Amino acid sequence: xxxxxxxxxxxxxxxxxxxxxxxxxxxxxxxxxxxxxxxxxxxxxxxxxxxxxxxxxxxxxxxxxxxxxxxxxxxxxxxxxxxxxxxxxxxxxxxxxxxxxxxxxxxxxxxxxxxxxxxxxxxxxxxxxxxxxxxxxxxxxxxxxxxxxxxxxxxxxxxxxxxxxxxxxxxxxxxxxxxxxxxxxxxxxxxxxxxxxxxxxxxxxxxxxxxxxxxxxxxxxxxxxxxxxxxxxxxxxxxxxxxxxxxxxxxxxx
Numbered sequence: 452x453x454x455x456x457x458x459x460x461x462x463x464x465x466x467x468x469x470x471x472x473x474x475x476x477x478x479x480x481x482x483x484x485x486x487x488x489x490x491x492x493x494x495x496x497x498x499x500x501x502x503x504x505x506x507x508x509x510x511x512x513x514x515x516x517x518x519x520x521x522x523x524x525x526x527x528x529x530x531x532x533x534x535x536x537x538x539x540x541x542x543x544x545x546x547x548x549x550x551x552x553x554x555x556x557x558x559x560x561x562x563x564x565x566x567x568x569x570x571x572x573x574x575x576x577x578x579x580x581x582x583x584x585x586x587x588x589x590x591x592x593x594x595x596x597x598x599x600x601x602x603x604x605x606x607x608x609x610x611x612x613x614x615x616x617x618x619x620x621x622x623x624x625x626x627x628x629x630x631x632x633x634x635x636x637x638x639x640x641x642x643x644x645x646x647x648x649x650x651x652x653x654x655x656x657x658x659x660x661x662x663x664x665x666x667x668x669x670x671x672x673x674x675x676x677x678x679x680x681x682x683x684x685x686x687x688x689x690x691x692x693x694x695x696x697x698x699x700x701x702x703x704x705x
Contacts, residue, residue, distance in 0.1 A: 454501045458552035458642060461545065462500060467598035468542040470494040472525065476534050479525055488521055518541040520555055528649050541648050544688050548655050550623070552642040562588065562646060567622065569663070580628045580639060583663050585653045585685060588619025591678030592666070595702055615678065620650030629661050636661050654686040 453459055473494060474487045484507075492502045495517070505516025529537040545553060570582040593612040598605055616622075626640040636659050657664065662687040671680060 452499055452501050454515065454518065455520055455555045456512050456558075458554045459500060460552060461542075461550055463500065464542050464553050465546060466498065467495060468539040470633060471538055472535050474535060476525070476531050484521065484525065488518055489519060492517060509558055510560070512556065512561060513557060514607045515558065519557055523555070523557055523648050526649075528645065538648050540690075541650075541652075544652055544690075545643050547692075548623075548641065548652060548688070549638045550641045550643045553645060554643075555645050557646050559646075562616045562619050562622075565613075565616060567616070567620075567624075569611040569613065570667055571609045571611075571663075579631075579661075580626055580663055581663075582624070582626045584613060585623040585658070585664060585683060586613075586616065586619045586621060587626070587650050587683075588616045589669075589680045589682050590614060590616045592682060615680075617680075618646045621645050621652070623652065623658075625658050627659060627661055633684075652688045654688050 453631065471491065471494075474490060475483070477483065492504070495502050501516065503516045504518040506514040506519045507522040509515045509519050527534045527537045540595050542553070567584050568582075569584050572617055590613045592613060595610045595612065596607050598607050599608050602660050624636060624640070624642050624644075628637045628639040631635070638659065641658070653664070664683040664696040666681045667684045668679060668681045673679060
């Protein structure tokens with residue numbers, strides 16, 4: 452039985468998002484929260500996931516539970532009547548992007564300490580693949596070289612380490628595959644780690660590009676020994692997309 456802080460399949464998250472619609476969020480009181488938490492535990496009891504409440508404000512990964520998720524829904528920057536809809540829409544945006552697995556991890560320590568590795572082009576038998584990461588936070592970047600042994604010899608490729616990630620709402624990791632015989636790219640792997648439910652995700656076109664997102668550097672004072680803080684610049688998810696809008700029709704019977 453998996454926990455919220457572990458990767459769950461997108462279909463499981465879509466089921467959770469649909470069943471959350473049965474809750475009543477109006478005054479955001481403590482009494483309402485407790486009532487909704489108990490009801491949500493019942494709504495999700497048939498799924499193969501842990502429904503322990505645990506902490507509303509977790510400081511460590513093992514404290515993340517159903518109360519943490521419900522609190523994040525309550526913390527959404529939308530008004531009370533739209534908080535459930537906002538959660539539903541975020542999950543379906545990720546589904547639309549081709550995200551296969553999602554984990555909910557609202558723990559600041561994880562993002563601050565995480566060493567996220569991004570790899571550039573690496574040859575495979577009939578094409579190339581690119582592993583890249585999207586986030587809306589600021590970070591420092593380090594570069595290193597790695598040597599890989601193939602049957603035909605040795606090959607070097609670059610690795611980029613994203614460090615000191617701050618103010619991030621999410622991390623989306625994707626591996627894009629480009630066949631030599633085809634100009635189109637294919638999404639070989641896609642997963643998302645959510646810290647909050649308020650982030651603006653990249654567009655599908657952005658994810659499918661066989662290139663890294665651009666980087667921007669804000670005006671800042673750098674002291675000796677400091678790392679330069681930067682941010683990714685990319686096209687955001689188009690919520691006016693006609694196909695996406697059709698996916699937001701909620702099934703009130705679920």
